[in-house]
Amino acid sequence: MSKAILFDLTKCTACRGCQVACKQWNEHAAEETSNWGSYENPKELSGETWLKMRFIETERNGKFDWLFLRRACLHCEEASCAVVCPVGAIFKTEDGFVHIDQEWCIGCGTCTQACPFHVPHIDHHAGLAMKCSACTSVGYNRLDAGLKPACVSTCPTGALTFGDRDELVAAGQAQVENLKAKGYPNAYLYGENELGGLHVMYVLDDSPSAVYGLPDNPKVATADVVGKWLSGLVTAGVLTALPFWLVFKRKQELAGGSGKKGGA
């Protein structure tokens, strides 16, 4: 059965309990950071920080608003990182979560450039790509032990829930309708359909891209790779071969050589 995590940001107080629980469960060290003008800390995900809360300061209807968004792997059904991995180290678990096999990753960093959400990061100490595994990492697997992911278990407000994806989609849709009825016409369940369906979904009270900086229509990095190969091949085949034919066809100007064909 496909599992998922639902994040309802209207219930989130940004206590960052999930952020700390993730660090504790996965035994990740604290990072030395510096103030960059926001409560948001650290500034970005890393090999040691797989989950962080984003603090978004914005103005809506002429009023200041402080919004909170969970930032971690969204566990895409069509996972771009898994497609581009040259060694097949990234795969999906039976539950639908995207997992990096740290015994097989070579640390090439291709996944870091292919993720539409810029989630995986190279841990330069370990030399490996790292990201949230939904607590399915070897030796740290909570799901096999019948537990929920650490972030969900620790959430004090019910903003994070874990369960069967179908049930969470229904719950998310109901909450979106509820928000619309309360005067949030742009409320949206992000992840219901994006990239084949995400296994971490967001109940948003406003536009995913304009307010929360999420891509409207995220794509797998290799979605139009055939056209890109053709662009290179046609250029090589036509645009660059032509000058050589034009210049070298007047072979009588050349000295030496046997002059026989195909003699490379």
Add this chain to the structure above:
Amino acid sequence: MNIGGMEWGVTLWIDLWAAGMAGGAFLTAFLADKFSGGRLKNLFKLAVYTGIILALIGVALLLSHLGNILWFWHMFVTVQPESVLSLGGWILSGWLTVAGVMLVLWIISHYARGLKNFADKATGILSWVGFVLSILLMSYTGVLISATTEPFWSVTPLLPAVFVVSAVSSGVAWLIVVSLVVNWLNRTGVRAWDWFIEQFFDASGWQIDSAAISKLAKSLVVVILVELVVLAAFIFWLSASGSAAATEGLQLLTGGELSLWFWVGLIAAGLIAPLILLAMNWKRDFSTGILATITFSSAGLVVLGGLLVRALLLIAGQA
């Protein structure tokens, strides 16, 4: 802008440049030899020998880029057809294998004359395989960058075209540079090289035909023109894409922190100046006297421009 902190940094710029140039030099010499009726074997050998060195530099840098270098072999026990890096690893390995086998066959035929016919036939077939792999090698370097979710790289399909035409211009320029060096070494009689060179080149000598160098210089003029057109189309497409992130990268490249490097380093010094210098002397012999110096400098600038185009595009996409 923290260039040192970029995931795809200087090792990858040089890797993509060296690998692309190896492919470009192979393609150039192969086509030049074929279109001239097989009269440019030495040029072709020079492209293969120096291309092997360039490709090995590319491989070394690619490996050094890996976070876990000791596990590089995982790439060669796995085939991931949808992964451009996986395909690229196989293409680069295939190219090196073909070039390496050609090198060995040429050496064998030098010592065992009885095997010359077999070696000639085998290298003739392998040269076609190498030609196809060279095109794939040049394309892969651009497709790898383009098959990401970074809008500056992915919003237009023209990035691989830019990389390919730049690989060809760098490859032609590289061949001009090494041909002039080889001929200079020959003229100045550096004897220490003689034995080495005799093992690898025809008994007829290791001189590269001066007419061939002039033709390479003329080809370079046309390829630079094509490169300028493709670059302009790439920039136009980016600016018309409507993607804020792509436009931001473009602004950085053409009007921001990178603009001096782009306009003066790449466009003026790496493309326009060599184009003018070579075009001005279109009907002269590019390989002797002061023109040889001008040709050498122009080609050298194009080679460096090839590195710059990769560096600038990779930085602009990650800044």
